[in-house]
Amino acid sequence: MGYLVPVAAVVAALLIGAVILLRLEADPVEALGVMMRGAFGSSNALMNTAIKATPLLFVGVGITIAFRANVINIGGEGQMVSGALLATTTALVIPELPAIVVLPTVLLAGIIGGAIWGAIPGALKAYYGVNEILSTIMLNVVAVQLMNFLLRGPLIDPAEIERGTRIPQTERLIDSADLPHLLGKLHIGPLVAVLVAVGAYLLMWRTPVGYRIRAVGLSQDAARYAGIEVRRTIVLAMTLSGAMAGLAGAVLVFGSESHRMVTDGSTAGFTGSAGFNGIVAALFGGLHALWTIPASFLFGGLLVGGLAMQRAVQVPSALILALNGLVVVFVVSSDRLRRRLLARDYTGRRAAPTSTNDPPGETSPAEAEANDR
Amino acid sequence: MSDLFTQAVFIAMVASGVRLAVPLLIASLGEMFGQRSGVLNLGVDGIMLLGAFSGYYAVLRSGSVWYGLAFGTIIGLLLGIVSAVIAVTLKAEQGISGIGVYLFGLGMSDLLFQKLVGTPVPISSFPKVQLPLLSEIPLLGGMLFRHSLVVYLAFVAVPVSMWVLNRTTFGLNIRAVGQNPESADSLGVSVARVRYATVIIGGTLAGTAGAALAIDLGIFQQNLTNAAGFIAIALVYFGAWRPLGVMAGALLYGLVNAVVLQMKTLGIIPLAWSDIAAMVPAIITILALVVVAQRFRPPAALTTPFSRGT
Numbered sequence: 001m002g003y004l005v006p007v008a009a010v011v012a013a014l015l016i017g018a019v020i021l022l023r024l025e026a027d028p029v030e031a032l033g034v035m036m037r038g039a040f041g042s043s044n045a046l047m048n049t050a051i052k053a054t055p056l057l058f059v060g061v062g063i064t065i066a067f068r069a070n071v072i073n074i075g076g077e078g079q080m081v082s083g084a085l086l087a088t089t090t091a092l093v094i095p096e097l098p099a100i101v102v103l104p105t106v107l108l109a110g111i112i113g114g115a116i117w118g119a120i121p122g123a124l125k126a127y128y129g130v131n132e133i134l135s136t137i138m139l140n141v142v143a144v145q146l147m148n149f150l151l152r153g154p155l156i157d158p159a160e161i162e163r164g165t166r167i168p169q170t171e172r173l174i175d176s177a178d179l180p181h182l183l184g185k186l187h188i189g190p191l192v193a194v195l196v197a198v199g200a201y202l203l204m205w206r207t208p209v210g211y212r213i214r215a216v217g218l219s220q221d222a223a224r225y226a227g228i229e230v231r232r233t234i235v236l237a238m239t240l241s242g243a244m245a246g247l248a249g250a251v252l253v254f255g256s257e258s259h260r261m262v263t264d265g266s267t268a269g270f271t272g273s274a275g276f277n278g279i280v281a282a283l284f285g286g287l288h289a290l291w292t293i294p295a296s297f298l299f300g301g302l303l304v305g306g307l308a309m310q311r312a313v314q315v316p317s318a319l320i321l322a323l324n325g326l327v328v329v330f331v332v333s334s335d336r337l338r339r340r341l342l343a344r345d346y347t348g349r350r351a352a353p354t355s356t357n358d359p360p361g362e363t364s365p366a367e368a369e370a371n372d373r
Numbered sequence: 374m375s376d377l378f379t380q381a382v383f384i385a386m387v388a389s390g391v392r393l394a395v396p397l398l399i400a401s402l403g404e405m406f407g408q409r410s411g412v413l414n415l416g417v418d419g420i421m422l423l424g425a426f427s428g429y430y431a432v433l434r435s436g437s438v439w440y441g442l443a444f445g446t447i448i449g450l451l452l453g454i455v456s457a458v459i460a461v462t463l464k465a466e467q468g469i470s471g472i473g474v475y476l477f478g479l480g481m482s483d484l485l486f487q488k489l490v491g492t493p494v495p496i497s498s499f500p501k502v503q504l505p506l507l508s509e510i511p512l513l514g515g516m517l518f519r520h521s522l523v524v525y526l527a528f529v530a531v532p533v534s535m536w537v538l539n540r541t542t543f544g545l546n547i548r549a550v551g552q553n554p555e556s557a558d559s560l561g562v563s564v565a566r567v568r569y570a571t572v573i574i575g576g577t578l579a580g581t582a583g584a585a586l587a588i589d590l591g592i593f594q595q596n597l598t599n600a601a602g603f604i605a606i607a608l609v610y611f612g613a614w615r616p617l618g619v620m621a622g623a624l625l626y627g628l629v630n631a632v633v634l635q636m637k638t639l640g641i642i643p644l645a646w647s648d649i650a651a652m653v654p655a656i657i658t659i660l661a662l663v664v665v666a667q668r669f670r671p672p673a674a675l676t677t678p679f680s681r682g683t
Contacts, residue, residue, distance in 0.1 A: 074468075124659070129666040130663055130666045131662070131671075133415065134658075137607060138604075138658050138659045138662075145649065149645050153643070154645075266596060276472060276475075276476055277476075283469065315484075315488070316483065318481070318487065318595075319484050320480065322480030323480070325419070325472075325476030333459050333463040335466065
């Protein structure tokens with residue numbers, strides 16, 4: 001029963017979406033049909049969905065790591081931008097070498113860029129007690145300004161200055177940094193993202209490092225008593241989380257059709273709000289890296305389908321963002337209900353409804369936080 | 374550089390800084406009440422965006438800026454009630470549920486704008502009210518006393534907030550519920566009722582702040598607030614949960630933004646470098662967060678939902 005609660009949350013969000021569509025004088029059944037066909041109805045649609053799901057999956061996997069450590073990383077946007085910036089800069093300075101050398105180098109640069117942007121709030125939290133929600137928000141602001149500065153200034157395409165158009169974008173990046181394509185427009189990004197998700201699953205549930213991260217998330221005091229370096233673990237979790245988002249940023253650049261980094265002056269202009277939508281996917285996936293794979297695919301599909309809906313029934317695709325917000329609200333608001341139901345499932349319906357004897361791993365950061373204080 | 378320091382330009386710059394601080398100040402004061410009672414409402418930016426669109430739309434249709442401000446405020450009130458249900462009754466994880474409210478506001482305000490308005494049409498802004506006598510003071514008069522009514526009200530709200538928090542029973546209850554909800558509960562204070570009140574105050578003021586922003590700019594566009602709601606939340610920490618500190622933070626942001634704008638329009642710095650300048654308040658805020666974390670403690674029950682008898 002417990003597992004049905006997130007599904008019910010999505011259904012509820014879609015129902016509200018239907019009401020909004022009705023108010024906007026669009027046919028909800030037609031809109032939903034267009035959305036589903038646009039997202040999953042053809043091989044072309046599936047490829048678009050996979051590409052759109054890729055940054056959500058990277059960010060979402062990073063979120064599962066941070067949230068499991070009871071660190072609320074909402075700096076995915078900034079970490080994506082910083083990863084993309086370091087990767088782009090690297091691609092601009094290294095010479096044209098075989099792709100086998102260039103590609104890993106620039107992707108690693110993306111990972112490092114994101115990792116730095118994650119490590120800063122991690123260290124500020126661990127060593128100075130700074131609330132990570134606020135520091136990651138502020139670093140989002142800093143990252144977007146840094147992006148605007150670099151793309152309008154030092155990294156701008158020289159041709160833009162010559163022509164006088166000054167569009168804030170880099171020149172076309174070297175060919176060897178382009179992500180190889182598997183099939184048509186489908187590049188290797190989605191495949192890499194799935195492999196990263198599997199890797200993160202193994203890290204979190206099959207290695208001592210993952211055990212330490214989860215232990216710190218469940219109870220810092222207990223973890224400390226067990227000899228775990230709590231501060232270092234928090235920094236590590238945030239660094240890993242940022243690294244994943246940084247990789248998402250790099251994949252966005254090197255997988256883009258224009259093969260350059262472009263800004264429109266806002267963060268969302270580059271990330272497509274993946275830094276936030278990745279949180280939606282991770283929550284929907286129960287903060288579990290493997291479940292985040294289908295969750296990202298679903299939410300990527302909603303984004304692609306939203307665009308199809310916009311063309312067919314003239315309802316702006318911003319509706320999808322609004323519905324994603326409702327999914328988050330419903331999932332976290334029903335969290336207590338979900339855990340109550342899960343507890344009942346596990347104890348054969350005999351436990352009291354308020355039992356807190358959750359199976360390990362099903363305890364949310366919220367509860368762990370409550371236990372800490 | 375001399376252009377920057379002619380008296381007229383300098384006065385205009387400070388005046389615009391004071392004006393730019395207002396939406397942040399209003400939203401931040403509201404958020405402060407929620408946090409003092411133990412609720413971190415992260416949805417401020419989403420509420421501001423919906424308040425901004427509602428205010429803009431109402432002005433567009435009615436022609437009255439006051440009707441617009443009122444409509445944005447009412448939308449904020451409604452979203453405040455929803456936020457309170459989520460945080461207090463449903464006891465949702467506050468750090469995350471607010472992100473949901475934010476995404477909802479971001480998407481919904483854009484959707485409504487595209488569907489109901491389409492191409493941005495400028496609207497009239499708040500009329501300026503020159504305060505008699507005060508506006509004649511050299512320097513200060515031009516900086517502080519030739520603003521719209523909204524600006525004066527926002528700054529009057531600072532001492533009012535101080536009075537409510539520190540001198541009234543309601544304020545005492547807020548602080549008690551934020552520090553030690555168990556004790557407050559055992560003394561007969563309804564934790565839920567107090568938190569409902571503060572979160573609704575916060576939502577209402579966020580709606581007002583959004584509408585004030587849109588009407589002040591005379592325009593609406595997608596993501597108009599550009600994370601101002603999140604900055605407002607950070608300013609509550611920046612100000613160490615005190616109205617005067619919050620005001621100082623809002624003024625810092627407003628003034629730095631005004632200086633950057635001024636430098637851009639005068640062409641003193643190239644456009645690219647103005648982005649670096651625009652980073653300064655965010656970096657100062659991060660440093661301030663470090664200092665505040667060493668010196669002040671947040672309300673002890675912040676982000677912790679309250680359940681009786683657990």
